[in-house]
Amino acid sequence: MKRVALVGLGTMGPGIAARMARGGLEVIATDTSGAAIERARAMLPVVRTVMDRLGIEPPPEGEAEIRFATGLREAVEGADLVLENVPEHAEIKASVYREIDGLIGPETIVATDTSGIPITKLQAGISNPARFVGMHWSNPPHIIPMIEVIAGEATAPETVGAIRNLIRSLGLLPVVVKKDVPGFVENRVLYALLREVVDLVERGVIDPEDADTCVSWGIGYKIAVIGPMALLDMAGLDIYRSVSSFLNADLCNRSDIAPLVEAKTGAGRLGLKTGGGIYDYDADAIADLQADRADKLIAIRRILEEGA
Numbered sequence: 001m002k003r004v005a006l007v008g009l010g011t012m013g014p015g016i017a018a019r020m021a022r023g024g025l026e027v028i029a030t031d032t033s034g035a036a037i038e039r040a041r042a043m044l045p046v047v048r049t050v051m052d053r054l055g056i057e058p059p060p061e062g063e064a065e066i067r068f069a070t071g072l073r074e075a076v077e078g079a080d081l082v083l084e085n086v087p088e089h090a091e092i093k094a095s096v097y098r099e100i101d102g103l104i105g106p107e108t109i110v111a112t113d114t115s116g117i118p119i120t121k122l123q124a125g126i127s128n129p130a131r132f133v134g135m136h137w138s139n140p141p142h143i144i145p146m147i148e149v150i151a152g153e154a155t156a157p158e159t160v161g162a163i164r165n166l167i168r169s170l171g172l173l174p175v176v177v178k179k180d181v182p183g184f185v186e187n188r189v190l191y192a193l194l195r196e197v198v199d200l201v202e203r204g205v206i207d208p209e210d211a212d213t214c215v216s217w218g219i220g221y222k223i224a225v226i227g228p229m230a231l232l233d234m235a236g237l238d239i240y241r242s243v244s245s246f247l248n249a250d251l252c253n254r255s256d257i258a259p260l261v262e263a264k265t266g267a268g269r270l271g272l273k274t275g276g277g278i279y280d281y282d283a284d285a286i287a288d289l290q291a292d293r294a295d296k297l298i299a300i301r302r303i304l305e306e307g308a
């Protein structure tokens, strides 16, 4: 696999483009928004510096080029892989698949970075579903090494194998999800946690800052080293059995969107990208906050990879 077309340059696209180019893949990236293309172009030096600090080396042939295209036709022409990164709405994704369908060859793989729309549903809108697959990166994609690979009912095993091998060749960690369940694995786990934390904050059990301290220093720090299944063994399955016998029934099980989230999104408070969400952000301090987070993620990743 040599050439990748990346469609969508919002939160995820620029980091993915940079990571793939660092791995030697020629990237042609596009977005319907000219502003998004310019923002992505401007982000590349910062992202490359973070990858340098992570010690992510290019292959002997060197880092590949990233080009920006203003239209889908130019972006996907000659691509071995088209990676779709447009918003998480099935209809928007379907319109992209309809548009590229006539522009790509039978060998081109189309992958989606959907956070959790079933692949079987998305691949129904493409004429070669055997070459369609989920490739779910985690944010920030130039730092987090794990990528989920998900087959839909019509995905060929060779397509899964090709994407898994591609991820390995980039020095990243593919995890093949064996069933096409909504949210796959990473987001099922993350959203179980987020649902509970939002509920606890909403019910006044804890303030947002203390919830973050509790989860980051109590669970997050430990879980980076000891995964949840291994944690069960560390705690003892007898303990888990006793606690879960009364606690499971009391955990949040709401199936709608929490009022706190509806209120914030309704007021346009989407988080960092609008200058405020759960917390408020000073526009001048956002770059420093992101740099500080990148520094810490780099330091933790080095230790996890190399040992203390």
Ligand SMILES: NC(=O)C1=CN([C@@H]2O[C@H](COP(=O)(O)OP(=O)(O)OC[C@H]3O[C@@H](n4cnc5c(N)ncnc54)[C@H](O)[C@@H]3O)[C@@H](O)[C@H]2O)C=CC1
Residues within 6 Å of the ligand: 007, 008, 009, 010, 011, 012, 013, 030, 031, 032, 033, 036, 084, 085, 086, 087, 088, 089, 092, 095, 096, 113, 114, 115, 116, 136, 137, 138, 139
């Ligand atoms: N934000 C996150 O933390 C993560 C998001 N994802 C998934 O990745 C995908 C992209 O997410 P984000 O980057 O957060 O979205 P975003 O909303 O930040 O960016 C999407 C970009 O797609 C562009 N776009 C819309 N329609 C287009 C079209 N027809 N052709 C080309 N470009 C088009 C928009 O202009 C925008 O720049 C979604 O499916 C999302 O669920 C996956 C992992 C993490």
Ligand SMILES: Cc1ncc(C(=O)O)c(C(=O)O)c1O
Residues within 6 Å of the ligand: 114, 115, 137, 138, 139, 186, 187
């Ligand atoms: C809130 C949220 N939702 C989805 C994702 C994703 O992986 O798709 C993430 C992420 O961190 O990557 C996320 O934080």
